[in-house]
Amino acid sequence: MCSPNPSAFRIIRAAVFVCGLSFATVVVPGTSQSNLPESLAGTTVDALKLSEGRVVVMLFVRTDCPISNRYAPTIQRLSEKFRGRANFWLVYPDAAESAASIRLHLEEFHYAIPALRDIHHTLVNRAQATITPETAVFSESGKLVYHGRIDNWYEDFGRSRPAPTTHELEDAIRNTLDGKSTSPEHASAVGCYISDLK
Amino acid sequence: MNFAFIRHTRTCFLCLAVSIFSFVVVTFAERRQSPPIASRPVTFSQDIAPIVFRSCAPCHHSGEAGPFSLVTYGDVKSHARQIADVTNRRLMPPWLPSLDGLQFEEDSHLSGEQIALFEKWVADGSPQGDPSQLPPVPKFSSGWQLGKPDLVLKAAAPFSIPASGSDVYWNFIFRSPVNLSRFVKAIEIHPGDKRLVHHANLLVDRTQSARRKEKSPGSGFAGMELQIESEAFDPDGHFLFWKPGSSPIVEPPGFALRLDAGNDLVLNTHLQPSGKVESVQPSIGVYFTNEPATKFPVLLQLENDRALNIPAGENNFVVTDEFTLPGDVQLLAIYPHAHYLCRDMVALARSADGTEKTLIHIPRWNLNWQAVFRLAQPEPLARGTTIVMRYRYDNSSDNVSNPNNPPQRVHGGNRAVDEMAHLWLQVLPSDSPGDSRDPRMTLQEALSRHHIENNPADFESHYNLAAMLQARGAPLEALQHYRAALALRPGDATVENALGGALLAANRVSEAIAHLNAAASARPDYFDAHYNLGIAQGTAGNFSDAVRELTTAVKLKPDDAGAEANLGAAFAALGDNQKAILHFSRALQLDPGNTLARENLEALRGGGADRH
Numbered sequence: 001m002c003s004p005n006p007s008a009f010r011i012i013r014a015a016v017f018v019c020g021l022s023f024a025t026v027v028v029p030g031t032s033q034s035n036l037p038e039s040l041a042g043t044t045v046d047a048l049k050l051s052e053g054r055v056v057v058m059l060f061v062r063t064d065c066p067i068s069n070r071y072a073p074t075i076q077r078l079s080e081k082f083r084g085r086a087n088f089w090l091v092y093p094d095a096a097e098s099a100a101s102i103r104l105h106l107e108e109f110h111y112a113i114p115a116l117r118d119i120h121h122t123l124v125n126r127a128q129a130t131i132t133p134e135t136a137v138f139s140e141s142g143k144l145v146y147h148g149r150i151d152n153w154y155e156d157f158g159r160s161r162p163a164p165t166t167h168e169l170e171d172a173i174r175n176t177l178d179g180k181s182t183s184p185e186h187a188s189a190v191g192c193y194i195s196d197l198k
Numbered sequence: 199m200n201f202a203f204i205r206h207t208r209t210c211f212l213c214l215a216v217s218i219f220s221f222v223v224v225t226f227a228e229r230r231q232s233p234p235i236a237s238r239p240v241t242f243s244q245d246i247a248p249i250v251f252r253s254c255a256p257c258h259h260s261g262e263a264g265p266f267s268l269v270t271y272g273d274v275k276s277h278a279r280q281i282a283d284v285t286n287r288r289l290m291p292p293w294l295p296s297l298d299g300l301q302f303e304e305d306s307h308l309s310g311e312q313i314a315l316f317e318k319w320v321a322d323g324s325p326q327g328d329p330s331q332l333p334p335v336p337k338f339s340s341g342w343q344l345g346k347p348d349l350v351l352k353a354a355a356p357f358s359i360p361a362s363g364s365d366v367y368w369n370f371i372f373r374s375p376v377n378l379s380r381f382v383k384a385i386e387i388h389p390g391d392k393r394l395v396h397h398a399n400l401l402v403d404r405t406q407s408a409r410r411k412e413k414s415p416g417s418g419f420a421g422m423e424l425q426i427e428s429e430a431f432d433p434d435g436h437f438l439f440w441k442p443g444s445s446p447i448v449e450p451p452g453f454a455l456r457l458d459a460g461n462d463l464v465l466n467t468h469l470q471p472s473g474k475v476e477s478v479q480p481s482i483g484v485y486f487t488n489e490p491a492t493k494f495p496v497l498l499q500l501e502n503d504r505a506l507n508i509p510a511g512e513n514n515f516v517v518t519d520e521f522t523l524p525g526d527v528q529l530l531a532i533y534p535h536a537h538y539l540c541r542d543m544v545a546l547a548r549s550a551d552g553t554e555k556t557l558i559h560i561p562r563w564n565l566n567w568q569a570v571f572r573l574a575q576p577e578p579l580a581r582g583t584t585i586v587m588r589y590r591y592d593n594s595s596d597n598v599s600n601p602n603n604p605p606q607r608v609h610g611g612n613r614a615v616d617e618m619a620h621l622w623l624q625v626l627p628s629d630s631p632g633d634s635r636d637p638r639m640t641l642q643e644a645l646s647r648h649h650i651e652n653n654p655a656d657f658e659s660h661y662n663l664a665a666m667l668q669a670r671g672a673p674l675e676a677l678q679h680y681r682a683a684l685a686l687r688p689g690d691a692t693v694e695n696a697l698g699g700a701l702l703a704a705n706r707v708s709e710a711i712a713h714l715n716a717a718a719s720a721r722p723d724y725f726d727a728h729y730n731l732g733i734a735q736g737t738a739g740n741f742s743d744a745v746r747e748l749t750t751a752v753k754l755k756p757d758d759a760g761a762e763a764n765l766g767a768a769f770a771a772l773g774d775n776q777k778a779i780l781h782f783s784r785a786l787q788l789d790p791g792n793t794l795a796r797e798n799l800e801a802l803r804g805g806g807a808d809r810h
Contacts, residue, residue: 066265066393072473073362096276109474110361155598157289158566162364162538162601193279 037091037116037123040099045116047089047123048142055086055176056138057169059113059150060129062094063105065192068133071150072109075133078170079113086173088113093132094197095119124194131189137172137182146172146182149189156190240319241327242271249312250274251336253291254281256443261340263392263442269335271326278324282316291443292567299545299558300529301574304444343446344386347483349376351463354416356479359394359469364601365614366471367422370480371408372463381454383487384447387440389467390478396468396566400438400482401426402455403462422537423612424466425658427692435495435638437531437624439570447572448485452492457484470566493626495530496638498645500545500587500621503610504653508539508617510605513594517619519587519652520548524644525637527625528576532558534589535620538565538599539608542590545621550582557585565599576626587621639666657686661693664700673704691721695730702734710734718747725754729761736768744768752781759789767798775802 036044048056059075061068079088090113092102102115118124127136128147137146151164168187175182240246250268258264258273267273274281284290291306319325353370360366389395403409407427411419436455449455465480502519509515534543543560558571579585593605601615602608608617627637646663649656664679680697687693698713711734717727732747748765755761766781779802785795 064266066472069265069473070362070471094276096272156287157284158292158564159598161598161603163603165603192277193283196276196279 035120035122037118037120038099040103040115040117042099047087047116048126048138051087051138052142053140055082055140055173056142057082057086057088057173058091058123058127058129058136058138059088060091060093060118060124060127060132060134060136060194062092062132062192063097063101065132067154067191069109071133071153072111074150074153076109076111076113078173081170082173082177085177090115091118091123091127091129092116093118093121093124093129093194096197121194121197128186130194131191132194133191134189134194135169137169137176139176145176146185148184148187152187154190239322239325239327240315241325241331242274242319243327243329243331245315245327246274246319247271248333249308249315250281251333253306253308253312255336256338257291259338261392262338263395265393275324275326278316278320282320285313285316292564294560294562294564294567294569295571296559296561299556300532300577302571303574304572305574306443342386342388342483344384344448344483344485347386348486349374349484350481351484352481353418353465353479355418356390356477357418357469359471359476359478361473361475362471365396366469367420367614368418368467368469368478369408369411369421369424370418370465370467371403371412371416372465372482373416374457374461374463374484376457376461377459379456379458380486381488381490382457382484383449383454383489384485385438385455385463386446386483386485387438387465387480388482389440389465389480391476392442394469394472394476394478395480396441396470397568398440398465398467398480399424400440401464401466402434402457403427403464404458404460406460406462408462408464421466421612422468422614423618424464426464435497435624437497437533437570437622439533441567441569444569450493451489453495454487454489454491456491468565494638495624495626496641498585498623498625498641500585500623501649502587502619502652503617504655506591506608506610506617506619508591508593508608510602510607511594513592513596515591515593517587517589517591519619519621520584521645521648522584523579523581524640525581525630525633526628527579527641528628529557529573529579529623529625530576531570531572531624533568533570533622533624534558534560534563535568535622536563536565536589536591536618537614537616538601539591539593539597539617540565540589540619541592541597543621544586544588545623546586546588547577547579548584548586549580554586570624579625581630585621585623587619589619591617635670639670642666654682655686657683660686661696665696668696668700668703673700676700677704689716689720691717691724691727694720695724695727698727698734699730702730702737707734707738711738718750723754725751725758725761728754729758729764732761732768733764736764736771741768741771745772757788759785759792759795762788763792763795763798766795770798770802778802 036046039045090111092115099117102117106115127144129136133150134148135150136144139145146168148168150169152161152166153164154160172182254268258266258268260267266277268277285308293306295302351372351374353372357368385400387398387400389398401424403426405427434455463482469478500519500521502517505517532545534545540563543563545557547555547557593600593608595605610617627641629637643663643666646659649659650663660679660683664676664683667676667679677700680693680700684690684693684697694713694717698710698717701710701713711731714727714731714734717724718731721727728747728751732744732751735747736744745765745768748761748768751761752765762781762785766778766785769781770778779799782795782799785792
């Protein structure tokens with residue numbers, strides 16, 4: 001069965017454990033903060049507040065973006081590598097993508113990372129995200145320390161390296177966990193434009 | 199004289215005036231076209247949908263290669279900026295040739311005006327406009343585009359693509375159940391899940407040579423490049439190619455492809471991991487015709503892989519090849535091919551008088567979008583025209599496609615980390631008056647000689663040239679080139695067999711036996727080698743040896759009338775008439791027209807003298 005890890009969250013009002021995905025989602029029922037992203041159960045979630053005191057990694061993806069999808073094994077691998085040290089969230093910014101289609105997407109790509117629907121682009125703005133796939137790393141104090149590409153695998157649409165030669169996301173997480181500043185703070189990503197979703 | 203001169207000047211003056219006038223009109227017309235777009239919003243229904251339906255939707259709809267659909271207003275709006283960006287930078291629609299070469303079918307270039315419309319649509323807020331102005335939404339069928347095929351072949355087993363990693367190249371063998379020669383007017387390739395397949399090339403394997411690469415029958419085999427063996431001069435002059443968005447080709451009348459009993463079709467696919475484990479199981483639809491082939495195109499290959507010796511870090515390494523046509527041809531299609539380091543490709547036709555015409559220019563090569571480019575109109579190329587291939591390679595770290603990090607010295611080869619410099623041309627050779635030879639043969643012979651001149655260690659060219667020389671009755675020179683091929687690949691069963699066969703034809707029986715023995719020991723299940731060796735032993739009077747080899751041949755290929763007939767003859771020579779009759783009869787069952795079996799059988803049954 002699933003092995004929830006409630007200690008990962010400081011504030012727990014009610015926990016819904018999603019079996020098969022082996023992560024815990026925290027639901028804030030009946031909140032009035034309607035611009036906050038939603039969990040797949042349809043309740044609002046303040047991901048940053050929930051993860052206070054921990055490094056937070058957001059990954060902006062959409063179900064139909066081929067570059068997002070090709071990154072799924074990399075994203076999953078990184079989330080496993082930093083399990084227990086950084087909280088990973090998959091953020092779906094497309095209002096047209098239903099919770100059901102996202103659930104299917106998580107299952108298809110073997111994601112075991114909690115997913116949020118950021119239909120009001122609250123997290124998009126907070127993370128200064130413009131592309132899917134794009135990442136944002138927040139320090140323990142909630143400061144945005146890196147945003148942009150995961151690595152340099154893609155140079156442009158249809159033009160990728162056989163393997164990435166720089167690893168901006170991994171470097172940023174490690175530096176932040178080590179209490180070091182990370183550089184660069186931003187590197188442009190290649191993929192689908194979030195602004196097209198407005 | 200004087201009068202004529204004045205008239206001439208006036209005429210000229212008039213011409214000049216007309217051309218200035220038309221120039222002004224054109225400029226004015228362009229200026230006049232702009233204001234309407236500037237003065238009203240660009241809308242999906244009126245301006246964008248016609249472009250998207252024609253140029254994007256054929257790939258971008260459900261079940262096709264495009265990763266997302268671009269059919270409805272919502273689809274297109276949710277990718278509007280991305281579309282404006284990728285069209286503006288001409289990354290989409292994918293189309294490699296620039297406009298300075300010949301015109302090709304399915305040219306998907308967008309005009310500058312169309313690209314500007316996307317930009318303005320985004321700037322205007324991507325409005326839908328009046329839905330009543332929407333052109334008819336294209337209807338796409340997911341089945342066979344050419345209708346129900348006469349024969350559908352499905353790969354025996356699916357191939358599993360890992361979730362991540364570099365591109366994968368996999369070959370599927372389709373075993374054709376056709377048991378008599380048929381002509382094929384079209385083959386529609388369904389590569390499987392089209393999102394995963396970058397391109398696919400189908401080759402006819404007349405000798406089942408690719409099967410030797412499979413670990414078990416039907417398993418398929420890995421490999422970026424595919425080489426097919428042919429036992430005789432019988433070139434397939436057709437490109438059977440699939441890429442995303444391409445329509446299946448029906449060969450024009452007379453251009454049918456011959457498919458014989460026992461032929462295999464081998465599909466070479468370029469696959470890309472999607473982020474999850476995927477599976478592809480291609481199928482092909484074959485469409486027969488009763489019209490036999492009357493026109494025989496040839497695939498000419500220019501190449502210079504030997505010159506590929508690119509130092510690490512070199513960003514401007516040029517490789518060329520030049521071949522002068524020995525006869526007139528019509529150019530029908532072009533397939534340029536290189537791997538990941540190539541940046542820029544040019545193919546030119548240089549006439550005998552030195553004038554050059556660009557056939558194709560690919561200023562930004564991208565292996566992912568490689569294609570066969572079919573000419574909108576056949577291009578006549580006269581005898582004496584030189585085809586020039588000029589490719590430029592970038593082996594620096596600035597080339598993001600570089601498979602090596604850090605860059606390494608790269609040579610020519612078949613692996614993805616090796617390079618290639620190939621230019622394939624599909625041409626239709628014209629018969630040359632006064633030359634009774636097959637013009638295809640003249641072309642291929644000239645090309646093989648050219649390759650050998652470029653690279654004396656070119657195994658395939660020595661072998662092919664030898665086979666052609668043998669076929670056209672120049673056995674002495676054929677032997678030279680077979681020997682050269684054998685020196686390059688000592689012990690190669692195919693060459694040992696061909697050389698043995700050529701020696702046997704030249705009546706040099708003991709030399710023939712030595713080479714045929716080598717072929718049969720190198721590949722014990724090689725029917726041709728045992729068959730030829732049996733005949734050679736019989737010719738030498740070693741009938742017991744002949745019986746042994748031909749018995750093996752019959753076991754390997756029980757439906758071969760020739761092997762049965764010769765085995766019968768060997769038994770007859772040994773005086774075993776009972777077995778002789780048995781094998782002659784089997785030969786006649788397999789092929790009632792087998793003369794050797796019929797005449798011998800008549801002789802034996804009639805109690806007459808042995809015909810040996």
